[in-house]
Each structure stands twice: as C-alpha cells, then as structure tokens.
Amino acid sequence: MSPPTGGSDGPGRGVPSTRAAFSALLEDSAEDLYESAPCGYLSTLMDGTVAKVNATLLNWLGLSRDEVVGRMRFSDLLTVGGRLYHETHFAPLLRMQGHLGGIALEMRTAQGSRLPVLITSTVKKTDDGEPLLIRTTVFDATDRRAYEQELLRARRAADEARKQAEADRERLREALAVLQQSLLPATLPDIPGVETAGHYHTASPFQLGGDFYDLFPLDGDDRFAFFLGDVCGKGPQAAALTSLTRYTLRAAALHDPDPVTNLRDLNTALLDRYTGDDPRYCTAVAGVLERAGDTLNVRLASGGHPPALVLRGDGGVEYLSTPGGMLVGALPGAQFVQVRVTLRPGDTLLLYTDGLTEARIGPHRELYGYEALASFAASLAPSGPHRVIDALTELLSGFGDGLDDDTALLAVGLPARTDTGSRDRA
Amino acid sequence: MKSLTITASHAPAGLVLEVAGDLDHTNAQQLRHSAQETALPPGRLLAMDLSKLEFCDSSGFTALIAVRNQVVSAGGEVVLVAVTANMRRLLHLTGLDQVFDIRDTVALLTDR
Numbered sequence: 354m355s356p357p358t359g360g361s362d363g364p365g366r367g368v369p370s371t372r373a374a375f376s377a378l379l380e381d382s383a384e385d386l387y388e389s390a391p392c393g394y395l396s397t398l399m400d401g402t403v404a405k406v407n408a409t410l411l412n413w414l415g416l417s418r419d420e421v422v423g424r425m426r427f428s429d430l431l432t433v434g435g436r437l438y439h440e441t442h443f444a445p446l447l448r449m450q451g452h453l454g455g456i457a458l459e460m461r462t463a464q465g466s467r468l469p470v471l472i473t474s475t476v477k478k479t480d481d482g483e484p485l486l487i488r489t490t491v492f493d494a495t496d497r498r499a500y501e502q503e504l505l506r507a508r509r510a511a512d513e514a515r516k517q518a519e520a521d522r523e524r525l526r527e528a529l530a531v532l533q534q535s536l537l538p539a540t541l542p543d544i545p546g547v548e549t550a551g552h553y554h555t556a557s558p559f560q561l562g563g564d565f566y567d568l569f570p571l572d573g574d575d576r577f578a579f580f581l582g583d584v585c586g587k588g589p590q591a592a593a594l595t596s597l598t599r600y601t602l603r604a605a606a607l608h609d610p611d612p613v614t615n616l617r618d619l620n621t622a623l624l625d626r627y628t629g630d631d632p633r634y635c636t637a638v639a640g641v642l643e644r645a646g647d648t649l650n651v652r653l654a655s656g657g658h659p660p661a662l663v664l665r666g667d668g669g670v671e672y673l674s675t676p677g678g679m680l681v682g683a684l685p686g687a688q689f690v691q692v693r694v695t696l697r698p699g700d701t702l703l704l705y706t707d708g709l710t711e712a713r714i715g716p717h718r719e720l721y722g723y724e725a726l727a728s729f730a731a732s733l734a735p736s737g738p739h740r741v742i743d744a745l746t747e748l749l750s751g752f753g754d755g756l757d758d759d760t761a762l763l764a765v766g767l768p769a770r771t772d773t774g775s776r777d778r779a
Numbered sequence: 780m781k782s783l784t785i786t787a788s789h790a791p792a793g794l795v796l797e798v799a800g801d802l803d804h805t806n807a808q809q810l811r812h813s814a815q816e817t818a819l820p821p822g823r824l825l826a827m828d829l830s831k832l833e834f835c836d837s838s839g840f841t842a843l844i845a846v847r848n849q850v851v852s853a854g855g856e857v858v859l860v861a862v863t864a865n866m867r868r869l870l871h872l873t874g875l876d877q878v879f880d881i882r883d884t885v886a887l888l889t890d891r
Contacts, residue, residue, distance in 0.1 A: 563837075585837035587804060632844045636873060657873035679874025683844050688874065720865070 393470075393491030396477075399484050401426035401444075410491055415463035427489065432459040432467055443472070447487065451476045457494060469498035526558045533561055536595045537761075541568050544577060547642070547649065548701075548768055550742040554708065554749045554760040562759025563591035563635070564706045565599050571610050575644045578606035580615075581704040581763045582637030582658060582681075594633050597626060598681075602639055612639040612654030616681055616689040620656070623682025634682035638704050642765065649696040649767055654689045656681035659707050662726065664734040664741060666699020666769050670727050699735045701766030708760030709745070712752045721752070738764035781833055782806070785813045793824030793855070799831035802839035810839075814846040821854030826882075830861035840873065847879065858882055 387394060393410025397403050403421050411418060414430060421430075428436045428444075435458040447453045454473040462468055471492040477485050533555065541549045551566055563584035571578050580602045584594040598619060605618040616639055627633040638661055640653035653661060655675035663671050673694055679687040696702060705726075712721040733744055741764045749760055781800040788795050794817050798810060819825055827843070835843075847857045858880045862870065870876045 583837070585841050630845060630849065632841055632848065634841070634844070657875075659872065676871075677874060677877065679877065680840075680844075683841075683875075684878055688877070 392493075395427065395489050395491070397427045397487045397489070399476075399486065401428055401487075403427060403430075404486060413462070413468055413491075413493060414460060427487075430460050432461045435459045435461075443474075447474050447476060448484070451478075451484075457498075460491070469494040471497070522559075529559065529561055532592055536565050536592065536599060538567050538569070542570055542577070544570075544642075545574055546644075546767065548738045548766050550738040550762075550764045552742050552746050552760075552762040554746070554756070554762075556708070556757055556759050560587050561589060561592040563587060563595050564708065564759045564761035565595050566704070566761045566763045567599060567603060568763065568765070569603065569606075571607065571641070576610065577642040578603075578610055578615075578640070579642065579704075579763065579765065580606075580637055580639040581706065581761055582635045582656075583706040583708075583759075583761070584635040585633060590633075594623075594627075594635065597622065598635050598637070602637070606639065606641070610641045612641060612652055613689045613691050615639045616654050616656045617687075620681050620685075620687050620689075624685060627682065632683050634680040636707075637681055645695075647698060647767070647770075649765075651694045651696060651702060651765075652691060653694065654678070654691040656687065656689050659705065659710055659723070662703040662705070662730055663694060663696070664701040664703065664730050664736055664766075666697060666735045668731070668734045670731045670734055672723065672727065696765070696767050698767045699769035701734075701736060701738050701741055701764055703730065703741055703745075704761075704763045705745070706759070706761045708756060708758035709749065709762070711758065712749075713755040714752055715755075718755065721755075735769060737768060738766045741766075783809055785810060787813065787817065790824075790826065793826065794819060795826045795828055795860075797828040797831065799833075801834040802832060802842065803834065803836040804838035807838040807842035810842040811845050811849075814849060819850060819853065819855045824856050824858055825850045826858045826860050828860045829863065829866055832863065832866060835866060835869065840869075840875070843879075844875070856880065860884065 388408040390407060390409055393407060393413060395403055395406040395410060402423065403425050404423070406418065406421055411421065428439050431439055438458060443453060443456060443458070452475045456472045458470055458472050460468040460470050471494045472489060474487050474489040476487055479485050537553055538551070541551055549568060551568075553564065555562055563586060564582070565584070566579070566581035568577060568579040570576070582598065584591050584598060586594070601619050601622045602615055605615040609615070616637065619637070623633060623635070636656060636658040638653060638655050638658045640651055643650045653673060655678040657678055657680035660672040660674050663673060665671070673692050675690040675692055677688055678690040681687065694702070710721055710723055710726055713719065714721050729748065730741070733741055736744070742762055745762055749756055783798070783800045783802055783806040786797040786799070788797070796813060796817075802810060814825065817825065825846070827846070850857050860882050861884060862881055867876070867881070870879065870881070
C-alpha cells in the first residue's frame with residue numbers, strides 16, 4: 354500500500370487552470386461585457402430618448418433593440434406609477450444632482466408583467482460641463498421585492514397577532530375583574546348607627562387573588578355576621594376555593610351564628626372537598642356583631658389568621674390575639690379560638706389579610722410586620738372605619754413593588770359621640 | 780427571589796431534606812416530589828431542615844402540609860428542624876406549630 358499521491362498533484366494542476374480562466378477573462382471584449390452583463394445598461398439623451406441599451410435589459414423586457422433605440426424614452430419602459438415617479442422626482446433630482454442611485458421603480462415588460470428594478474443614473478457631461486446624456490444601470494429587484502413583501506406580510510401577521518393577543522388579554526382582565534368582584538360583596542350593608550368600610554387591593558389584574566370578606570345581617574338590625582380571610586394559592590383554583598369558602602361561611606353563620614362552629618363547618622367542608630394529597634386551606638376570621646345599647650359586642654373566631662386590631666376611641670390600639678387557632682381546611686379536628694371584644698363609640702375594629710403585614714418595604718425589603726401596623730394604627734386612633742381604610746389604602750399603594758399579594762381590609766366601628774355632637778351643632 | 784434547593788441525606792432515624800432558598804407557588808411541587816421519591820418505610824422519620832429556608836408563601840405551607848399528610852398516612856413521622864424565627868412566627872400564627880414536631884437541631888435525629 355502506498356500513500357495517495359493526489360495531494361501533491363493537486364496544486365500543480367490548479368495553477369494552469371486558473372491561468373486559463375484569467376486569460377479567457379482578459380480576452381473578454383468590453384462589448385460582450387456590456388451586452389451580457391448581469392445588470393441592464395442603457396444610455397439616453399437628455400430628453401430621455403434611448404440611445405443605447407444592452408441585451409440583458411432587452412431580454413428582461415422582452416423587447417427588440419429596434420423597438421427601443423431611438424423610438425422609446427426611458428419613461429416609456431416604466432409602469433404608469435413608475436413613470437409618474439420618474440417625471441415628478443427622479444428626473445428633476447437627476448438633473449439637479451447629476452447622479453441618483455438605488456431608486457426602486459417598476460418597469461413594464463412586453464408581456465405586460467411588472468419588473469421591479471433598482472435604478473442608478475449618472476449624467477455624462479461635455480468638457481464644457483453641458484449635460485450630454487444619461488447612463489443608467491438597472492438591477493433586477495424581483496427577489497428583493499419578494500423578500501420585502503414577505504417581510505411586510507410577516508410584519509402584518511405579527512401586528513394582527515399582537516392586536517389579537519392584546520384584545521384577548523383585555524378580555525381576560527375584564528373576566529377576571531368580574532370574577533374577583535363576584536367574590537366580594539357589591540356593597541356593605543347599611544347598619545344604623547354603625548360605620549363600615551372595606552377595601553380590596555388587587556396585586557395583579559391577571560392573577561385572581563384569594564382574599565375575601567363579607568358582612569351581612571343575621572336577623573333584623575341587631576345582629577350581623579362578618580368574615581375575612583385568605584385562601585392558599587392564587588389563580589382560578591384559589592378563586593374556586595374562595596367561592597366555596599365564602600358560601601360555606603355565609604350559610605353556616607345563618608344556620609348557627611357561632612364563629613367557632615362556623616370555622617369548624619368550613620374546615621369539614623374544605624377537607625371533604627380537597628384530599629390529603631391536595632390540601633387546600635384558608636386562614637379566616639369569622640365573627641358576629643351584636644348591638645347592646647350604645648355598644649357593639651363582637652364575638653370573633655380566628656383560624657390561623659393575623660390578629661384583628663382595635664383602634665380605641667381614647668387613642669389606644671390593641672391586637673385581639675387568638676393563639677392556637679389553626680388554618681382552616683388543612684387538618685381534621687383543627688382548633689379555633691374565640692375572643693370577645695366590646696366596641697364603644699369611637700372604637701374601630703380592623704380586619705386585614707397578611708398582604709398588609711407580610712409586605713416587604715424599603716431597600717432591604719424588610720417585613721412590614723405587626724409592630725409597624727400597630728404604630729400606624731396608633732397614629733390614626735381615634736379614627737372611624739372610613740378614615741382607617743382610606744389611610745391603609747394609601748399605605749398599601751405606597752408599598753409599591755413590596756406588596757405582591759392581594760390584601761383585603763374590613764373595618765367596623767361606632768361613631769364617636771363627640772363626632773355626632775359636633776355634626777349636630779354644625 | 781432565590782431558587783429552591785432540596786438536598787436529601789440519610790440519618791439513622793430516617794431521612795433529612797434540607798430545604799433551602801425560597802419555597803413558593805413556582806416550586807412548591809418540587810418539595811412534594813422530593814418527599815414522594817423518598818418512599819420512607821413505616822416508623823421512620825422525615826426531617827425537613829429549614830435553617831436555610833428564606834421565604835415560604837401559602838403554597839409552600841401547602842406543600843409542607845401535603846408532605847406531612849403523606850408521611851403520616853404511610854406510618855411515618857415528620858419533624859421540622861432549625862426553623863428560622865420568621866418561619867416559627869408563621870407556624871405559630873397558622874397554628875401549625877401544634878401539628879408539626881419542631882426541633883432545634885438535626886443532631887437529635889441521629890440519637891434516635
């Protein structure tokens with residue numbers, strides 16, 4: 354076996370063949386180069402009459418030399434649109450500048466079809482500087498035009514898709530807003546002598562939140578039930594859980610207005626609906642308001658929910674701690690803890706979800722927390738429900754990016770006696 | 780947001796899962812899967828080391844509860860180890876401190 358020898362022969366054969374190609378090129382006549390160039394050439398008199406044209410362009414247009422030379426003007430070779438553009442823009446500019454390059458025009462072939470071209474023209478002048486004739490090169494832009502059209506088509510398709518996506522997004526946002534609203538009371542009931550206010554902060558218009566609250570009469574004007582809570586997770590599944598939670602709590606309270614029993618009923622309902630592999634739970638505060646003279650007795654039970662806050666008429670602030678209350682719906686036999694509080698004129702009870710206390714604030718994303726909330730409330734106290742909710746709504750919007758969770762707020766209070774007095778005098 | 784890292788290691792009493800980073804709705808399934816893969820025999824302990832858990836949202840709590848339910852129904856036990864102050868606060872708030880066995884160190888497990 355001998356090694357292949359072709360490698361050393363290769364260059365030896367290559368040099369003469371390159372030389373042959375070069376000499377063939379050198380023998381190429383200028384005339385042939387003009388006639389068979391890969392672009393069209395034509396020369397016209399200053400009035401546009403074609404004086405000379407190469408075979409390439411004649412071939413593209415399907416015309417014979419006799420039909421064109423001395424008989425047609427350059428503009429006769431163009432489409433109507435092209436002619437118009439030529440007369441109004443191309444020719445005047447060319448006369449002014451003496452050169453014009455890369456202009457897209459359309460020529461008309463003998464068969465009647467259009468030929469998109471790119472035109473470059475130069476005015477040849479006499480030694481005295483008088484314009485003599487116009488030399489023009491014509492490039493076939495069919496491929497380029499097709500490419501541009503494809504680009505345009507793709508762009509139009511993308512625009513359409515974007516518009517459609519925006520419309521879909523808007524429809525989705527509207528549907529979600531309607532669904533979200535359906536999980537909250539349209540208005541809070543009017544309770545004579547009692548002031549109420551609620552607020553729902555939506556973190557994202559495209560993500561259904563899982564916070565909820567409600568306040569409704571139990572019997573007549575004297576007893577009302579309320580609840581506020583937060584289901585685990587986000588999105589449609591959270592909304593379904595919220596719906597189940599809300600209607601279960603409402604029905605339970607109407608059946609037996611005992612907050613601990615109501616949370617137990619909810620625990621049973623959620624455990625029944627969601628299995629151990631897929632636990633779904635909520636944290637909730639449920640309670641009953643009962644009028645007693647000029648005070649309001651509140652019984653309130655909590656299941657794993659942040660403690661309610663009372664803003665006293667004397668400026669004091671206290672959390673209603675319910676230690677030991679467990680998440681609702683996560684565990685069989687969950688314990689719930691009840692507290693009682695009496696609201697006097699000027700007192701306000703505030704319920705909130707952890708979007709408020711778990712918000713991250715400042716450059717170091719510090720937990721907002723219970724102490725900050727208590728201080729904020731102390732700065733407001735004494736304050737009625739509307740003022741408290743307005744101030745908290747403002748506080749929440751001030752959190753900006755630090756608040757990435759939905760937040761529900763509900764406040765119930767008795768107007769201060771002095772308030773009423775001053776209003777009466779006014 | 781930090782990513783979630785779950786590292787499993789064996790201890791005499793059972794298995795330790797170190798749950799580090801942020802446990803939230805984007806990755807809570809990962810914890811459930813890790814726990815399912817362990818297939819702990821009955822009577823053994825699953826310890827979740829939470830010392831490096833920096834954030835836990837409601838989906839994270841759901842995963843912890845789901846893991847507990849799964850292990851307990853298979854006859855095992857769940858222990859939460861080295862729970863950070865913030866996590867301890869949330870466990871207390873949600874009453875889950877009554878449900879989970881919470882211990883300070885993993886060392887206790889090795890003595891069992």
